[in-house]
Amino acid sequence: MAEKKKLSVAEIMAAARKADSKGAAAPGSKPPAEPKPASEPVEAQSAQAASAGQEPVQQVVEQPAAAAPAPKSKPPAGGAKPSVAEILAMARAQAKDGQPPQPAAAPKPAAEVRPAKPAAVAAAKTPKPAPAEKPAAVAAVAGGKDTASILAAARKTTRPGPMSKAEAAARLKPAPERPAKAPAAKAPAAVPPMPARPDYARRQPAKDAAVAAEDRRWFLSVALGSFLGIGFTSLATTLGLWTLGLARFMFPNILTEPPSRFKVGFPGDFPPGAVEEKFKALFGVWVVNAEYQGEPQIFALRTVCTHLGCTPNWLDAEQKFKCPCHGSGFYKDGINFEGPAPRPLERYAISLADDGQLEIDKSKLFQEEMGQWNDPASFVPV
Amino acid sequence: MSLGESIRNSQVWKSVFRHPMPLDRRNRIVVMLTNFFLHLHPVSIKKQGIALSYTWCMGGVTFFLFLVETVTGVLLMFYYRPTLEWAYRDIQDLRDVTSLGILRELHRWGAHAMVITTWLHMYRVFLTGSYKPPREFNWVVGVILLLLTLLLSFTGYLLPWDQLAIWAITVGSNMARATPFLGHEGPGQQLLSIGGIDMITNASDARFALLGARFVGEETLNRFYVLHCIAIPLAAAMLIAIHFWRVRKDGGISGPL
Numbered sequence: 001m002a003e004k005k006k007l008s009v010a011e012i013m014a015a016a017r018k019a020d021s022k023g024a025a026a027p028g029s030k031p032p033a034e035p036k037p038a039s040e041p042v043e044a045q046s047a048q049a050a051s052a053g054q055e056p057v058q059q060v061v062e063q064p065a066a067a068a069p070a071p072k073s074k075p076p077a078g079g080a081k082p083s084v085a086e087i088l089a090m091a092r093a094q095a096k097d098g099q100p101p102q103p104a105a106a107p108k109p110a111a112e113v114r115p116a117k118p119a120a121v122a123a124a125k126t127p128k129p130a131p132a133e134k135p136a137a138v139a140a141v142a143g144g145k146d147t148a149s150i151l152a153a154a155r156k157t158t159r160p161g162p163m164s165k166a167e168a169a170a171r172l173k174p175a176p177e178r179p180a181k182a183p184a185a186k187a188p189a190a191v192p193p194m195p196a197r198p199d200y201a202r203r204q205p206a207k208d209a210a211v212a213a214e215d216r217r218w219f220l221s222v223a224l225g226s227f228l229g230i231g232f233t234s235l236a237t238t239l240g241l242w243t244l245g246l247a248r249f250m251f252p253n254i255l256t257e258p259p260s261r262f263k264v265g266f267p268g269d270f271p272p273g274a275v276e277e278k279f280k281a282l283f284g285v286w287v288v289n290a291e292y293q294g295e296p297q298i299f300a301l302r303t304v305c306t307h308l309g310c311t312p313n314w315l316d317a318e319q320k321f322k323c324p325c326h327g328s329g330f331y332k333d334g335i336n337f338e339g340p341a342p343r344p345l346e347r348y349a350i351s352l353a354d355d356g357q358l359e360i361d362k363s364k365l366f367q368e369e370m371g372q373w374n375d376p377a378s379f380v381p382v
Numbered sequence: 383m384s385l386g387e388s389i390r391n392s393q394v395w396k397s398v399f400r401h402p403m404p405l406d407r408r409n410r411i412v413v414m415l416t417n418f419f420l421h422l423h424p425v426s427i428k429k430q431g432i433a434l435s436y437t438w439c440m441g442g443v444t445f446f447l448f449l450v451e452t453v454t455g456v457l458l459m460f461y462y463r464p465t466l467e468w469a470y471r472d473i474q475d476l477r478d479v480t481s482l483g484i485l486r487e488l489h490r491w492g493a494h495a496m497v498i499t500t501w502l503h504m505y506r507v508f509l510t511g512s513y514k515p516p517r518e519f520n521w522v523v524g525v526i527l528l529l530l531t532l533l534l535s536f537t538g539y540l541l542p543w544d545q546l547a548i549w550a551i552t553v554g555s556n557m558a559r560a561t562p563f564l565g566h567e568g569p570g571q572q573l574l575s576i577g578g579i580d581m582i583t584n585a586s587d588a589r590f591a592l593l594g595a596r597f598v599g600e601e602t603l604n605r606f607y608v609l610h611c612i613a614i615p616l617a618a619a620m621l622i623a624i625h626f627w628r629v630r631k632d633g634g635i636s637g638p639l
Contacts, residue, residue, distance in 0.1 A: 009411075009426070012407075012411070013408070013411060016406070016407040016408035016411060017408055019406075019407065019408075020406055020407075020408050147412075147415055147416045150412055150415065150416075151412060151416060154408055154409055154412050155401075164387070167405075168405040168406070191407065245481070245482045246457065246482065248481045248482060249457065249460075249480070249481055249482040249485065250460065251481070252461070252480065253479045253480060253481060254475060254479050256468075
């Protein structure tokens with residue numbers, strides 16, 4: 001922040017591009033005379049300089065870009081609105097030698113030029129034919145104009161893939177003096193320096209006791225050390241609390257489904273051989289009074305087929321449970337005998353309540369093939 | 383290789399972030415210029431455009447409230463059943479039983495606020511003359527959006543299914559009886575008749591189409607629920623997108639051109 005001069009976006013862009021192209025070229029230490037790929041930003045500079053009506057700078061004389069004929073078009077009429085490329089070129093030229101650019105191209109700083117519209121259109125069109133003879137240069141000229149080509153230019157000049165901080169620092173260092181071919185007027189870029197890292201962001205060199213204590217306070221100083229920190233901390237806290245609250249929100253505090261423990265009536269309501277279907281729709285239970293292994297008992301069968309989970313029907317005429325999906329059949333006691341069902345129906349827990357009624361508890365299941373139907377909780381003997 | 387570097391070099395990271403970390407100034411600028419999410423807001427705007435005393439930020443606040451209504455509304459849909467049996471009870475449960483049931487109040491307060499901010503936004507646009515060419519089409523879009531906001535309020539009002547809601551919709555929808563030509567009590571209703579038989583009756587007019595019945599009932603509840611949760615928000619979202627796009631295309635937010 002040595003000079004407090006305010007820079008426009010265009011100036012910053014121009015300077016940034018310049019700084020980058022310098023930085024990218026320096027580590028490679030290519031001889032500048034060597035012809036470079038046409039898309040190198042150096043060429044973009046030359047093409048833009050050409051479009052602004054200037055002679056290409058000395059640095060690029062030997063390159064194919066510079067070999068292109070001098071711009072055939074006239075420099076833009078005085079007072080005409082310059083194109084973005086021209087603005088960039090002017091800003092760069094200003095930064096380079098401190099002199100105002102071609103007076104004919106733009107007598108005033110770019111931002112202040114407000115020409116009549118037709119003139120602007122004409123001026124914007126005239127510089128184009130010259131670079132158009134070389135497609136790469138066209139792309140370079142367009143580099144200032146739309147984001148796609150900005151990106152393209154950026155991609156070409158920076159090394160792909162992430163880089164370490166050391167590399168980045170090395171790149172941001174001022175490049176060593178260019179060999180003699182470099183243009184004389186290559187002054188350092190007029191870019192505002194990055195602000196110095198605040199203390200908390202500096203890497204601690206070593207850890208003794210005092211520094212360790214400092215480390216422990218690091219989080220607090222970031223989280224609560226400034227108004228910005230407090231703001232973001234409270235924002236993050238609020239978001240976290242809301243997330244927790246919404247997770248809780250998804251778990252209802254009341255259920256409107258039927259209870260899993262309910263009474264179905266007295267044992268006398270279920271005569272021997274009866275299959276009571278009236279609890280099927282609401283509770284998913286058949287209450288059956290039948291023999292299992294020769295012992296008469298009342299039990300509660302779960303109305304879920306053990307094949308794929310459909311609900312079978314009780315066919316009174318055939319005295320069997322029949323699944324409509326794939327034809328599994330079960331005897332009255334729940335044992336499977338036909339179709340794909342691999343095992344008998346399951347029982348719910350059933351017991352006599354204090355008032356003498358049968359009470360079914362759907363939270364406990366009993367499976368015949370595991371010998372659980374002998375559990376006295378799975379039936380009420382008649 | 384540090385953990386951070388191995389993450390940044392992983393296939394997953396690279397598939398999400400198309401470019402390496404912007405470590406130089408130009409790439410940082412490019413990131414700002416081309417980021418999709420930052421792109422929703424212009425990279426640069428006129429100084430006036432962020433002057434609160436000039437814009438009141440009412441359009442932005444309205445959009446924020448629209449987002450709030452969307453989020454809270456989706457959450458409320460987890461608990462609300464638009465049936466005669468459950469609609470009222472579910473609302474009661476949201477108030478009395480459900481954890482974080484205050485979401486329902488947030489939805490309601492946000493709805494009131496959104497109507498207010500939409501009006502204020504319109505008022506500000508009028509005062510600053512921002513409806514003038516080339517923004518006149520965007521003004522029309524804005525008026526439609528105001529209408530949709532009011533319709534959202536109207537349809538949402540029925541959903542609690544209490545006495546207030548039922549009678550408010552009864553009274554409100556009675557206005558549709560007087561629709562010209564299409565309301566069975568409206569002017570010109572007699573013109574639409576074939577062979578002396580009225581085509582527009584209380585079972586075939588605009589009000590009937592709105593309610594799905596002759597009286598406010600379960601059909602109306604279901605109809606308003608769908609309008610409130612699906613149809614009108616979709617239409618509003620699309621028009622909001624057009625509204626924002628036109629703001630950008632017509633010379634940026636507010637201020638003289």
